[in-house]
Amino acid sequence: MEKTNKSLKKTLIAFIIFLIVVGIWKPLALVYGIQRGGLYSLIGLPLALILGIVGILNLAHGDFLTLGLYIGYIFFNSWSIDPLISMAPLFFILFGLGMVIYSILIRRVLKAGHLNQLLLTFGISMIIIELIKIIWTTRPRSVYTSYASSSVTLGNMSIGMYEFIYPAMAIAVLVILQLFLKKTRLGQAASAVGQNPKGAEIVGINTNVVYLVVFSIAFGIIGVAASVMLPRTPVFPLSGNPYTLKSFALVAMAGLGNLNGILIGGITLGVAEAIVQSIPGYEGWSDVVFFGILIAVILLNAYRRPES
Amino acid sequence: MKKTIFPIITILAIVLLIFLPYFIGAYLLHVLMTIFIYMTLALSWDMMLRTGQLSFGVAGFFGVGAYASIITCSRFGFNPLVSILFAGFFVALIALGLGFAVLKLRDIYFSITTLAITMVFSVIIRNIPKLTGGASGKVIPNVIFNGDSAKTYWLILSLALITILISEMFNRTKIHFAINSIRNDEIIARSSGINIFGYLLFVFIISSALQGIAGAIYTQQYGFVSPETTFSLDFLLLPMAMALVGGIYSTWGSVIGALVLGFASEYLKLIMPYGHLIIYGIMIVLIILFLPKGIYGTTKDKIITHKIEKKSLSE
Amino acid sequence: MVILKTINLVKRFGGLAAVNGVDLDINENEILGIIGPNGAGKTTLVNLISGLIYPTQGEIVFDGINIESKPAYIRTKLGIARTFQLVRPIQGFTAFENIVVGALFGAKENLKQARDSASEICDILELKRRDFPIDKLTVLDLKKVEIGRALASKPKILFLDEVMAGLNSDETWQMIHLVKSLKKRGLTIVVIEHVMGVIKELTDRVIVLESGKIISQGLYENVCKDPKVISAYLGEED
Ligand SMILES: Nc1ncnc2c1ncn2[C@@H]1O[C@H](COP(=O)(O)OP(=O)(O)OP(=O)(O)O)[C@@H](O)[C@H]1O
Ligand SMILES: [Mg+2]
Numbered sequence: 083m084e085k086t087n088k089s090l091k092k093t094l095i096a097f098i099i100f101l102i103v104v105g106i107w108k109p110l111a112l113v114y115g116i117q118r119g120g121l122y123s124l125i126g127l128p129l130a131l132i133l134g135i136v137g138i139l140n141l142a143h144g145d146f147l148t149l150g151l152y153i154g155y156i157f158f159n160s161w162s163i164d165p166l167i168s169m170a171p172l173f174f175i176l177f178g179l180g181m182v183i184y185s186i187l188i189r190r191v192l193k194a195g196h197l198n199q200l201l202l203t204f205g206i207s208m209i210i211i212e213l214i215k216i217i218w219t220t221r222p223r224s225v226y227t228s229y230a231s232s233s234v235t236l237g238n239m240s241i242g243m244y245e246f247i248y249p250a251m252a253i254a255v256l257v258i259l260q261l262f263l264k265k266t267r268l269g270q271a272a273s274a275v276g277q278n279p280k281g282a283e284i285v286g287i288n289t290n291v292v293y294l295v296v297f298s299i300a301f302g303i304i305g306v307a308a309s310v311m312l313p314r315t316p317v318f319p320l321s322g323n324p325y326t327l328k329s330f331a332l333v334a335m336a337g338l339g340n341l342n343g344i345l346i347g348g349i350t351l352g353v354a355e356a357i358v359q360s361i362p363g364y365e366g367w368s369d370v371v372f373f374g375i376l377i378a379v380i381l382l383n384a385y386r387r388p389e390s
Numbered sequence: 391m392k393k394t395i396f397p398i399i400t401i402l403a404i405v406l407l408i409f410l411p412y413f414i415g416a417y418l419l420h421v422l423m424t425i426f427i428y429m430t431l432a433l434s435w436d437m438m439l440r441t442g443q444l445s446f447g448v449a450g451f452f453g454v455g456a457y458a459s460i461i462t463c464s465r466f467g468f469n470p471l472v473s474i475l476f477a478g479f480f481v482a483l484i485a486l487g488l489g490f491a492v493l494k495l496r497d498i499y500f501s502i503t504t505l506a507i508t509m510v511f512s513v514i515i516r517n518i519p520k521l522t523g524g525a526s527g528k529v530i531p532n533v534i535f536n537g538d539s540a541k542t543y544w545l546i547l548s549l550a551l552i553t554i555l556i557s558e559m560f561n562r563t564k565i566h567f568a569i570n571s572i573r574n575d576e577i578i579a580r581s582s583g584i585n586i587f588g589y590l591l592f593v594f595i596i597s598s599a600l601q602g603i604a605g606a607i608y609t610q611q612y613g614f615v616s617p618e619t620t621f622s623l624d625f626l627l628l629p630m631a632m633a634l635v636g637g638i639y640s641t642w643g644s645v646i647g648a649l650v651l652g653f654a655s656e657y658l659k660l661i662m663p664y665g666h667l668i669i670y671g672i673m674i675v676l677i678i679l680f681l682p683k684g685i686y687g688t689t690k691d692k693i694i695t696h697k698i699e700k701k702s703l704s705e
Numbered sequence: 706m707v708i709l710k711t712i713n714l715v716k717r718f719g720g721l722a723a724v725n726g727v728d729l730d731i732n733e734n735e736i737l738g739i740i741g742p743n744g745a746g747k748t749t750l751v752n753l754i755s756g757l758i759y760p761t762q763g764e765i766v767f768d769g770i771n772i773e774s775k776p777a778y779i780r781t782k783l784g785i786a787r788t789f790q791l792v793r794p795i796q797g798f799t800a801f802e803n804i805v806v807g808a809l810f811g812a813k814e815n816l817k818q819a820r821d822s823a824s825e826i827c828d829i830l831e832l833k834r835r836d837f838p839i840d841k842l843t844v845l846d847l848k849k850v851e852i853g854r855a856l857a858s859k860p861k862i863l864f865l866d867e868v869m870a871g872l873n874s875d876e877t878w879q880m881i882h883l884v885k886s887l888k889k890r891g892l893t894i895v896v897i898e899h900v901m902g903v904i905k906e907l908t909d910r911v912i913v914l915e916s917g918k919i920i921s922q923g924l925y926e927n928v929c930k931d932p933k934v935i936s937a938y939l940g941e942e943d
Binding site for chain 2: 755756757776777778781782786787789793794795796797798802805806807809810811812813815816836837838841854858
Binding site: 191197 | 439442444491492494495497498499501502503505506507509510513514516517627630631634664665666667668670671672673674675678679682
């Protein structure tokens, strides 16, 4: 216990020093990085929640985000409902979708091994992408709101204001999630299941209910993330797809079950990416940062882990 | 009886396949070529799966092979056939290097890392436009054999047959016992004297090289590469679906799956130009839920159980 | 002659020293018994010697060479074989094929040789349902498969980790005869057992482990009377 506290403190200090250094060196990259990193964290949290507690890596994660974007787009386009208002219905729609997906698909492969779980969610990912193509074609769509393009000018820097909503929402969702996991009975049960599913079952926790609730809540958060990013994101069949891997990168960095680490990891990666993008001529390499760090972290963990 | 019939059928089938270009039209020949390419990918993916490792790197090695072939052809004047072989060696070399790192990983970590490596390949290709043509891709002036479809067909057929041969070797020799043990229980495998890393590396290199060669031939056939199309996840999704539908862990499963889904998708493309790939997704989901052993595997299991029941009764 | 020797062997899992400075000599062609209360470190000792885990400290010398840093598969090829306390047959293989695996890789035989030696071993073990998939076998069959796979690697030394557990008395006697016949074939055998009758019947020599340390060794009759051993087992009971 003491040990984890210590290492958490170390990580936090390193993180803050990193931010200060970047802030002095490239202030604009710091701001962009925090904004984008906030979005990564917000999207990464539900994936981490499902992986940490249900134990399933949902490879269709980013595609459900895309689906959320399209639903938000419909709300805006058909009924002129602002994305930030349709956030509430979107939460519930995806919550319900999560319940359905869990009950008819995921529940059946809980004990089937990682291979089948990965293949199943990969298949689901494909179905969603293709379904979207069939319903809405590949034509990109977008939502215009006046507030989303507001910006301030500081000296010679122009900073978009709307994007600050990403880290703000990420922190809000994280706080609510932590309260849920620590203070409510259901949340405590969920944490217990995440740490030791067999033990939890023995003490009489109904793991199936826990999984259902966690899965649905995670999907609800995907809906929230979709509404928040809608005003600044073009909507097309693959809009959300890259976020699956990016979210997993955060979980790999933070470690299973460490939700706070998702925020730190997200912002670190966001800033690192922004730095690479700020170097003229190397903008295109920013994705390598993400995947490179993902691969490096996974390998490091594999080599550090002692034999079992 | 069964022992003599089987080789005869095999030889007849091969002879028939070789002479096919003289009997069938250009369209059907084209469909067959595509099916054989995907069959190669499905089998090579399954070879890795037999060791227990689910690789998402198929599209990546396919793409690297494609680029290696096109670049050596257009920049260094390699003969197309030589460039295809080179692509195979090049990808094998990359697999050797990567293997030392990723083959220590297991489960979702192996799968995700191979997926991330695919992404890294495509980002790198996109960002060295001098060599690769960048995001817009590269065109070579002449497609292989100047577009002679019979010759191209024979080339692709040879690749598919070689892959089937390798796969059968993997299933009939010592290797079969090694990789099956590794998949089922690594601790038992180790204490039975199996060099797990050695076998994993061997299978990883062979299967990646096959994927690289498939990519090389495929692009030589069309004379065009671009990051979008060459690294398309279709080259991962379709082979996976084919192997799953036919039945994983076997040669004939992938072969059957590739034929069934290959012809089905040609038909679907006609009636459903947008999003016909949805069928592949639905197939994967349904198979995982209801028929995890695929067509071939399920049938084979039924026969084996039947035999055992007969034996138990007679005992 | 000593065939296997450990020198100050230590294995720590975090704070717990599961094996804590074990000096062990195993003589050629003896049957050595290892006893000790639950959690004494018996299985851990076998894991260390067979190479599934690496020691925190200490040496293991087999046939005159240091093997403590060699991977498990090499040790098997050198001639160290073991069974597992919880039988671990390879699913998807028949009983026969499980034994073939040991011959192929442990004894480095080709497929034909391996099939021959596997059927020979099936005969020795009197394993009847050899072409059945694993999930159709009885407990005794599974134990035989476990031993068969180990034997197929043509070991010089064989570790049997509680192979009698879960067998009825008939089957236990069958096993005892089997182990004795293996000794006659020149094998060195280490048996880990909780059933004292089996130890008494089988072993030439016994060592007693407690909390990772050897607290007593010698002939079964003498070890039984050792007050340290008695208190170790009594301590376990309350
Ligand atoms: N991989 C491991 N990680 C942590 N602790 C372990 C590990 N393996 C064994 N231990 C611990 O080491 C101690 C010795 O275990 P071991 O299995 O060797 O005992 P044993 O003598 O074989 O007992 P039994 O008679 O129950 O089989 C136990 O306290 C056990 O919990
Ligand atoms: Mg034990």
